[in-house]
Amino acid sequence: xxxxxxxxxxxxxxxxxxxxxGNGRWAKGIGKLRIFGHxxxxxxxxxxxxxxxxxxxxxxxLYAFSSENWNRPKLEVRALMELLVNTLAKETKTFMDNGIxxxxxxxxxxxxxxxxxxxxxxxDLTKSNDQCxxxxxxxxxxxxxxxxxxxxxxxKVANGQLDIADIDEATISMHLYTHGTxxxxxxxxxxxxxxxxxxxxxxxxxxxxxxxxxxxxxFKREDLFEAIYNYQNRERRFGKTSEQL
Ligand code: IPE
Ligand code: IPE
Ligand code: MG
Numbered sequence: 001x002x003x004x005x006x007x008x009x010x011x012x013x014x015x016x017x018x019x020x021x022g023n024g025r026w027a028k029g030i031g032k033l034r035i036f037g038h039x040x041x042x043x044x045x046x047x048x049x050x051x052x053x054x055x056x057x058x059x060x061x062l063y064a065f066s067s068e069n070w071n072r073p074k075l076e077v078r079a080l081m082e083l084l085v086n087t088l089a090k091e092t093k094t095f096m097d098n099g100i101x102x103x104x105x106x107x108x109x110x111x112x113x114x115x116x117x118x119x120x121x122x123x124d125l126t127k128s129n130d131q132c133x134x135x136x137x138x139x140x141x142x143x144x145x146x147x148x149x150x151x152x153x154x155x156k157v158a159n160g161q162l163d164i165a166d167i168d169e170a171t172i173s174m175h176l177y178t179h180g181t182x183x184x185x186x187x188x189x190x191x192x193x194x195x196x197x198x199x200x201x202x203x204x205x206x207x208x209x210x211x212x213x214x215x216x217x218x219f220k221r222e223d224l225f226e227a228i229y230n231y232q233n234r235e236r237r238f239g240k241t242s243e244q245l
Contacts, residue, residue: 007228016057022192045062063140101130141198173202
């Protein structure tokens with residue numbers, strides 16, 4: 001029986017976050033340039049999106065470009081930005097056929113203007129889709145996100161709009177870029193690295209982590225289903241004992 005057939009419909013993660021890692025190493029492994037790996041990562045993005053819609057995952061968040069990735073060679077950064085624009089244009093049909101609504105998190109104003117324009121157009125085009133919310137993390141860094149939230153909250157206190165005593169966990173969540181999106185239930189990272197790399201630090205307090213040895217261009221929807229299957233066989237205790245659940 002396939003992993004998909006073994007999934008329990010009543011215990012699906014509502015939100016899956018992915019760190020799409022290993023494009024460069026995959027390409028190097030077959031004697032190609034790193035950018036070839038990024039280009040081949042696009043089909044894996046499609047696998048993840050269609051897999052989520054197929055089994056009924058409501059939120060998918062993909063780490064596409066971190067704030068630290070700006071420090072890569074200029075040529076690679078430029079190629080990644082170009083790939084983003086071309087992919088968004090080419091995948092319009094995938095978004096519409098699957099009812100995928102696009103949104104972004106991160107410092108979008110850092111991106112080249114043509115990227116910002118294509119993103120804004122695609123967000124607008126897909127705004128009424130209701131099967132799955134796809135969030136692209138672009139020029140995203142979780143620490144900056146927390147700094148921005150802190151500033152916004154401090155400003156409200158300074159303006160007298162908010163009382164310090166009323167600041168709670170919900171206040172913080174509401175001021176993060178991800179406001180309105182539930183915290184991830186499952187986080188998948190490919191490439192064998194076992195780290196978070198400045199991704200959704202606040203939001204992942206109780207997320208189940210899944211690290212795969214495969215490189216991102218090798219990722220298939222069956223890998224997604226297997227990760228969900230493993231997730232369903234874990235016990236999320238949230239600090240309680242097994243007996244209390
Ligand atoms: C992930 O693959 C894509 C981005 C970070 C943009 P990498 O480019 O990090 O590939 P590796 O990890 O160097 O193999
Ligand atoms: C994390 O991957 C960022 C993205 C996948 C977009 P990196 O390849 O940049 O992470 P590190 O540098 O190995 O931690
Ligand atoms: Mg990497």
